[in-house]
Amino acid sequence: MSGTGAPLLSLRGVRKSFGGTRRRGARGGVAHLVLDGVDLDLAPHSCTVLVGASGSGKSTLLRVVDLLEDVDDGQILLDGVDVADPWVDADAVRARLALVFQQYNLFPHLRVMDNLTLAPRVVHGRPRDEAEAAAEAMLAKVGLAHKARAYPDQLSGGEQQRVAIARALVGDPEVLLLDEVTSALDPALVGEVLDLLLDLRTEGTTMLVATHEMGFARDVADEVVFLHEGRVHERGTPAQVLDDPQRAATREFLRRLHR
């Protein structure tokens, strides 16, 4: 399925560095530039897959979109509004997005159901029964309705990641941001998470995904963005970026990096 219409999310000239100082003339270490003028457009219902070597800036890009990191320069436009503006209410923006991490980040002391209902109840003030009904529906969607009363350490890695994805989805985000969500999994468990992501893709969930799974990128991406040292080195359809004989060097580079 291809995305259509005006971009839901756009990045314009996004620059991000760590360390050093941005104040002209001030003393400080040399800043490490991690994102160096990244542009990106994500149409509603489309999927963009970020690929690139370790350290190329994929996680940082997802974190700046989720406003977990400030940008040095550039714009992050959500429905045309620059949410990188420091005056914007970051919590309100984050409620429209959902970031899922490699390491699930479930609350270990809470049952699956409570992991899913905590934010809706405490942050958004939803009544318990309403939050639990939404959580049950989402657990059913990820095939884990029967695990609602389990604690995270009673689940496999793949199940924990599916719970983390269900938790991300209960807030009905406009964009799902996924950061290497299969990288921590035993290879035997990767498939169940990728299958879930394929289902979400088929349903038209708008997704920005950092992954090393090239097969997945081929199957789901409308656009593959190859980051190299914080810049967009290549972009295009999976066939253009991953299979074009004219770009054999890119293909070989990615083949060595990724599954």
Ligand SMILES: Nc1ncnc2c1ncn2[C@@H]1O[C@H](COP(=O)(O)OP(=O)(O)OP(=O)(O)O)[C@@H](O)[C@H]1O
């Ligand atoms: N909080 C931070 N402070 C300092 N440097 C950071 C910070 N976060 C990331 N970096 C640096 O930014 C660079 C990009 O890191 P990032 O995690 O975005 O890369 P990545 O492409 O996601 O890598 P991987 O595939 O290994 O997850 C790295 O050099 C990293 O060390």
